[in-house]
Amino acid sequence: MSAARDLLSTFEEFLRVPLPVHLRCWDGSEAGPPDAAARVEFRNRRALRRVLWAPNELGLSRAYVSGDLVIDGDLYAVLGLPDSSQTR
Secondary structure (H helix, E strand, O other): OOHHHHHHHHHHHHHOOOOOEEEEOOOOOEEOOOOOOEEEEEOOHHHHHHHHHOOOHHHHHHHHHHOOEEEEEOHHHHHOOOOHHHHO
């Protein structure tokens, strides 16, 4: 199984929108549009835990600042994604 593909489909199902980002996960798997404006790399499972614990800019920021998450490309494309409080 591909962690990136599973993660992307889970996020899209939860948020009810397609995500215009390309994901790369700790296991080397990748998913999402190859020409996406932003590429998000979950370097380890801790990055995922940080994002899930606070599913908004705070969790994303903590993962990014700690180095567990890397964002290449358009940072605003990632920050503009809906969070769970906006979709429920």
